[in-house]
Amino acid sequence: MDPLVLVLATPLLGGVLLGLWGHRERAGELNAGMSLLTLAASVWLTVIVVRDGPLTVWGEWFFVDPLNVFLVTLTAFVGFTTSLFSRPYMRIERDHGKMTPGRMRLFHSMYQLFNGMMLVALTTNNLGILWVAMEAATLTTVLLVSVYRTPASLEAAWKYFILCGVGIAQALFGTILLYLAAERAIGGGEGALLWTHLAQSKHLLDPGILSLAFVFLLLGYGTKVGLVPVHNWLPDAHAEGPTPISAVLSGLLLNVALYALLRCKVLADGALANGLPGRMMIGFGLVTVVVAAFFLSRQRDVKRMFAYSSIEHMGLMTFAFGLGGPIANFAGLLHMTVHALVKSAIFFAVGHAAQKAGSQAMEDIRGLLKVNPTVGWGLMLGSLAILGMPPFGVFASEFLILTTAMREAPWATPFLLVALGVAFAAIFGRVQPMVFGETSLRPLAHPPALLPVFVHLGLALLLGLYIPPYLDGWYRQAAQMIGG
Amino acid sequence: MNTLLSQSINLFAVVLLVLAFAMIAQRRILTLIHLFTLQGAALAAATLIVGYLTGQHHLYFSGVLTFVLKVVLIPILLHRVIRRLNVRWDVETLFNIPTTMLIGIVLVIFAFNLAAPIAGLSESVARGTLGIALACVLLSFLMMIVRAKAVPQVIGFLSMENGLFFAATAATSGMPMIVELGIAFDVLVGILILGVFMFQIREQFDSLDIRHLEKLKED
Numbered sequence: 001m002d003p004l005v006l007v008l009a010t011p012l013l014g015g016v017l018l019g020l021w022g023h024r025e026r027a028g029e030l031n032a033g034m035s036l037l038t039l040a041a042s043v044w045l046t047v048i049v050v051r052d053g054p055l056t057v058w059g060e061w062f063f064v065d066p067l068n069v070f071l072v073t074l075t076a077f078v079g080f081t082t083s084l085f086s087r088p089y090m091r092i093e094r095d096h097g098k099m100t101p102g103r104m105r106l107f108h109s110m111y112q113l114f115n116g117m118m119l120v121a122l123t124t125n126n127l128g129i130l131w132v133a134m135e136a137a138t139l140t141t142v143l144l145v146s147v148y149r150t151p152a153s154l155e156a157a158w159k160y161f162i163l164c165g166v167g168i169a170q171a172l173f174g175t176i177l178l179y180l181a182a183e184r185a186i187g188g189g190e191g192a193l194l195w196t197h198l199a200q201s202k203h204l205l206d207p208g209i210l211s212l213a214f215v216f217l218l219l220g221y222g223t224k225v226g227l228v229p230v231h232n233w234l235p236d237a238h239a240e241g242p243t244p245i246s247a248v249l250s251g252l253l254l255n256v257a258l259y260a261l262l263r264c265k266v267l268a269d270g271a272l273a274n275g276l277p278g279r280m281m282i283g284f285g286l287v288t289v290v291v292a293a294f295f296l297s298r299q300r301d302v303k304r305m306f307a308y309s310s311i312e313h314m315g316l317m318t319f320a321f322g323l324g325g326p327i328a329n330f331a332g333l334l335h336m337t338v339h340a341l342v343k344s345a346i347f348f349a350v351g352h353a354a355q356k357a358g359s360q361a362m363e364d365i366r367g368l369l370k371v372n373p374t375v376g377w378g379l380m381l382g383s384l385a386i387l388g389m390p391p392f393g394v395f396a397s398e399f400l401i402l403t404t405a406m407r408e409a410p411w412a413t414p415f416l417l418v419a420l421g422v423a424f425a426a427i428f429g430r431v432q433p434m435v436f437g438e439t440s441l442r443p444l445a446h447p448p449a450l451l452p453v454f455v456h457l458g459l460a461l462l463l464g465l466y467i468p469p470y471l472d473g474w475y476r477q478a479a480q481m482i483g484g
Numbered sequence: 485m486n487t488l489l490s491q492s493i494n495l496f497a498v499v500l501l502v503l504a505f506a507m508i509a510q511r512r513i514l515t516l517i518h519l520f521t522l523q524g525a526a527l528a529a530a531t532l533i534v535g536y537l538t539g540q541h542h543l544y545f546s547g548v549l550t551f552v553l554k555v556v557l558i559p560i561l562l563h564r565v566i567r568r569l570n571v572r573w574d575v576e577t578l579f580n581i582p583t584t585m586l587i588g589i590v591l592v593i594f595a596f597n598l599a600a601p602i603a604g605l606s607e608s609v610a611r612g613t614l615g616i617a618l619a620c621v622l623l624s625f626l627m628m629i630v631r632a633k634a635v636p637q638v639i640g641f642l643s644m645e646n647g648l649f650f651a652a653t654a655a656t657s658g659m660p661m662i663v664e665l666g667i668a669f670d671v672l673v674g675i676l677i678l679g680v681f682m683f684q685i686r687e688q689f690d691s692l693d694i695r696h697l698e699k700l701k702e703d
Contacts, residue, residue, distance in 0.1 A: 126660075126662075126663070128659055128660060128662070128663030128666065128667075129662065129663065129666060131663075131666075131667075132663065132666030132667060132669075132670055135667075135670040135674075136670055136673075139670065139673050139674055139677060142677060143677060146681070146684070149684060149688070150688075151688045151689065151699065152699060152700060154681065154684055154685055154688055154697075155696075155697040155698075155699060155700055156700060157681065158634075158681060158685065158694070158697055159697065159700075161674075161677070161678065161681070162628070162637065162641065165641055165674065166625065166628065166641070166644070169621070169644050169645065169648060172648050172667070173618075173621065173648055173651060176648065176651050176652045176655060176656065176659065177602070177655070179652075179656050179659060180602070180605070180606060180655045180656045183607070183656050183657070184605060184607070188656065188657055189660070190660045190661075190662070192660070193659075193660060193663065206605055208601055208602065208605070209602055209605060212598070212602065236700045239700075240700070
């Protein structure tokens with residue numbers, strides 16, 4: 001039995017199963033159980049990859065290499081912890097009358113399908129299937145964003161659908177152009193969109209076609225990454241959807257979109273040999289970091305603020321991968337990992353804080369430490385981690401990105417430093433009164449599940465202090481694959 | 485015979501482009517759906533002819549798929565939606581049609597310039613039409629920007645998908661089968677979700693005007 005079959009089949013089956021299971025008792029437990037199975041399968045897959053090295057399966061349709069193996073594990077892991085978090089969270093939402101039985105069924109079923117689609121996108125070797133899986137992941141989350149059926153959530157979901165639909169259509173055009181180049185270089189047919197084949201003969205691909213294709217792919221997948229100026233859907237979708245969805249959107253879906261972009265960048269770099277893709281990514285990344293930092297400082301809604309923080313960090317990663325080279329790529333990959341862990345932890349804490357205050361406005365959330373100390377500490381430590389305070393992993397990756405930027409693109413460093421400073425002042429200034437301060441609010445009806453928050457933060461702390469040798473090995477190999 | 489057929493590919497390509505322009509200027513929602521259906525039919529015909537000329541048999545399948553999806557299933561869905569929403573005879577007020585058309589012409593010229601060097605590299609019989617395909621994509625994009633109602637916006641989205649399918653046929657000898665199936669599936673699921681959304685939007689806002697959906701703004 002192939003572990004990859006289990007990794008992909010479990011969430012897809014889980015989606016069907018939970019759709020049939022409906023709103024009966026224990027649907028939340030079943031959801032978490034399916035996610036745990038997926039996680040177990042992906043750990044098994046990881047063990048095999050550690051032992052035997054990269055593998056391609058099923059006539060090269062799917063593959064696991066250093067670039068995607070850690071993302072698969074990360075996706076399955078955050079998928080599992082989020083399902084743990086969502087169990088009490090959605091129960092409280094149901095008690096507040098926001099979720100009906102039908103909506104609970106939709107939530108659980110789509111949650112599993114969404115995880116499944118992301119795992120398909122990560123492991124497929126075919127760039128066409130990658131596109132199809134990305135679009136399918138968008139479709140499942142559109143339903144999740146609008147699950148409350150309030151005017152604001154409908155608006156957010158409509159915007160999300162239309163903007164991402166148009167964006168991803170650009171990526172499809174880019175994929176078609178890529179196929180055209182592949183047809184000329186290695187012949188058409190079923191194998192022509194397989195990434196491993198394309199990467200082997202990337203020097204043969206026509207540079208004219210590839211440069212145009214990369215522009216479309218960057219704009220298309222960039223929409224999903226949340227790059228400025230095509231980021232408008234992101235804060236709305238994060239703020240109006242249920243919090244578990246904000247956590248997986250920020251922590252996982254944005255990573256998967258960036259991963260798709262990286263796969264395309266490797267091909268474009270090979271064909272062009274003039275560094276154009278890297279320079280475009282540096283430009284988009286830098287603009288994204290700066291614009292997001294300034295928008296961030298003007299937010300009043302706590303989930304919107306952290307959504308802008310996600311845009312900022314995705315911009316930073318895009319910038320790092322644009323710089324290229326072993327160190328910046330390594331830092332980018334590390335940043336993908338720690339950002340996913342820390343940002344989802346923050347959303348878990350924020351979700352419970354907003355539930356308790358009955359509002360997402362930051363001025364209504366006060367004195368978390370008094371009533372729910374664990375929520376308060378989770379939010380405080382998470383914010384410190386995402387702001388790049390030293391012992392956490394974000395510090396290590398941001399430090400590497402900044403030092404590389406000073407060497408490779410010194411003109412960009414002042415912009416980065418100013419943006420990071422603005423973000424620091426904004427987030428720290430807002431979080432402090434939310435955590436400390438006085439309050440008269442009562443504690444939550446169901447005890448919140450905050451174990452995931454501290455597990456995530458613990459892992460981010462660990463990655464800041466010590467990176468296990470096999471993880472280090474993958475990052476290095478993947479960094480070399482991305483090149484640039 | 486074959487010259488006639490390869491000429492007819494160009495003919496269908498032009499039909500696609502003209503229909504894209506017609507959709508931009510069309511005020512009536514019902515007529516818009518008819519135009520979209522015609523566009524799907526032209527796309528399916530062009531795909532079948534390219535398949536016949538190049539002997540790429542999977543293009544037959546792709547042509548039939550396009551026909552089933554874009555001429556039968558999606559128009560039926562759209563007709564049902566507008567009947568149940570009672571917007572069948574709705575007429576949208578459009579401002580500045582001449583200006584929009586002029587922008588559209590600029591887009592077509594831009595698309596042709598962008599596609600010219602690439603079309604030369606393509607080996608497909610329909611390579612001359614890559615510019616038209618890209619123009620259709622951009623025109624649908626323009627239509628989505630200028631329309632304020634939900635149904636026309638969705639039709640613009642679908643017509644963009646038509647342009648992309650045509651680009652795949654024009655530039656290459658069709659994408660691999662599995663990819664085309666996947667895309668078709670995504671489009672179908674997408675339109676179903678949008679249909680559900682339209683009912684919910686109507687319920688919440690008492691209107692299908694997208695301009696109501698502008699509450700979420702930065703302060």
